[in-house]
Amino acid sequence: MDIPANNPLTREGIALGRKLFYDPILSADSSQSCASCHRQNWAFVDSSLRFSIGITGELGVRNAMPLFNLGWQDNFFWDGGAADLESQVLGPITNPLEMNEELSNVLLKLNRHPEYPALFRVAFALPDTAKVTIPLMMRAVAQFERTIISGDSRYDRWRRGQEQLNEQELRGLALFENPQKGDCNHCHVTGSTFSDFAFRNNGLNGAGQGDQGRYRITLLDSDRGKFKTPSLRNIELTAPYMHDGRFQTLEEVLEFYNSGVQDSPTLDPNLKHAAAGRMSAQDKADIVAFLKTLTDPSLLSNPDFSPPQ
Numbered sequence: 603m604d605i606p607a608n609n610p611l612t613r614e615g616i617a618l619g620r621k622l623f624y625d626p627i628l629s630a631d632s633s634q635s636c637a638s639c640h641r642q643n644w645a646f647v648d649s650s651l652r653f654s655i656g657i658t659g660e661l662g663v664r665n666a667m668p669l670f671n672l673g674w675q676d677n678f679f680w681d682g683g684a685a686d687l688e689s690q691v692l693g694p695i696t697n698p699l700e701m702n703e704e705l706s707n708v709l710l711k712l713n714r715h716p717e718y719p720a721l722f723r724v725a726f727a728l729p730d731t732a733k734v735t736i737p738l739m740m741r742a743v744a745q746f747e748r749t750i751i752s753g754d755s756r757y758d759r760w761r762r763g764q765e766q767l768n769e770q771e772l773r774g775l776a777l778f779e780n781p782q783k784g785d786c787n788h789c790h791v792t793g794s795t796f797s798d799f800a801f802r803n804n805g806l807n808g809a810g811q812g813d814q815g816r817y818r819i820t821l822l823d824s825d826r827g828k829f830k831t832p833s834l835r836n837i838e839l840t841a842p843y844m845h846d847g848r849f850q851t852l853e854e855v856l857e858f859y860n861s862g863v864q865d866s867p868t869l870d871p872n873l874k875h876a877a878a879g880r881m882s883a884q885d886k887a888d889i890v891a892f893l894k895t896l897t898d899p900s901l902l903s904n905p906d907f908s909p910p911q
């Protein structure tokens with residue numbers, strides 16, 4: 603994991619970040635914390651909601667993303683609008699559809715809080731008179747997020763020789779990697795993180811339709827309709843699927859890749875050349891069975907990731 607030189611993980615910094623992550627103090631009316639939309643028992647997505655509800659009751663426009671193995675990624679949000687984990691933290695706090703708070707108020711609240719000023723001074727080895735700052739708040743939350751690691755699924759245990767996968771699951775893995783069949787591995791790279799996190803258009807919409815994704819950040823036509831390729835770890839737990847949560851089940855996702863991919867100038871070349879109908883009903887069921895081996899129950903129960911006492 604690449605950890606920024608100015609934000610090494612410390613026990614005190616992680617504990618502070620965890621407290622902030624679970625504290626509604628970061629929202630304008632103290633009703634919503636990060637964990638309101640990123641729930642541990644849902645692999646840190648927002649339950650089964652398609653779009654999250656912000657403090658004003660308004661709906662967001664994209665499906666909440668799961669939070670784990672973030673320390674191995676570079677760009678955050680579906681469109682990569684935040685270049686690092688530290689700067690990502692400001693997005694939800696100031697977003698009117700989410701926590702809807704001003705950073706100046708966050709500073710006031712943290713600095714007059716009975717515990718936070720001392721916790722910040724200890725976590726960042728500051729002198730007694732030092733105040734809480736926004737960059738330090740961002741660093742603490744990012745430290746906690748980097749500790750949320752998921753790597754103990756049945757698939758991982760099988761790779762470590764601790765468990766067997768059944769025949770159907772192994773067939774599913776082979777189909778996942780087979781360029782004539784799933785070819786999923788091409789983007790959701792088999793192994794550690796199950797993605798290379800590159801921005802791609804996987805054909806959800808035709809040219810110019812829908813959310814333009816990465817284009818909104820770069821304004822390059824070549825980025826239209828591209829989104830961060832998500833990890834498929836814990837995918838069984840994080841329905842609905844895609845940036846707009848349009849699919850309810852993994853079966854629907856498989857049918858989409860089999861027959862629903864929409865052509866456009868930025869469609870990924872691998873999907874452009876994939877033959878429609880290449881996966882049989884059995885193939886699709888086998889791939890879904892394989893995907894379910896990527897569920898890591900320890901992520902949901904690890905006490906280090908749950909609300910602090």
Ligand code: HEC
Pocket residue numbers: 623628634635636637638639640654655656657662664665666667668669672677678679680681690691694695699700701743830
């Ligand atoms: C109202 C619901 C809501 C709240 C509150 C919220 N998030 Fe999110 N989070 C989302 C949604 C929705 C996305 C995807 C947004 C997008 O891509 O445009 C997201 C994306 C993220 C991502 C990007 C993950 C990735 O793989 O790129 C991170 C990290 C994250 N949130 C952390 C946080 C933190 C830290 C807080 C608290 C400071 C927080 N979120 C508060 C809904 C929420």
Ligand code: HEC
Pocket residue numbers: 778783784785786787788789790801802803804806828829830831832833834837840842843844845846855856859870872873889
């Ligand atoms: C060309 C690259 C590419 C290939 C090949 C590909 N995917 Fe994807 N996949 C993506 C991208 C990009 C997204 C995010 C799209 C979006 O939301 O706009 C995605 C999203 C998903 C999601 C939703 C994840 C979530 O968190 O909502 C699932 C599930 C998925 N893919 C499974 C598969 C399976 C199974 C295969 C093989 C049959 C496959 N993908 C092949 C690039 C690819």
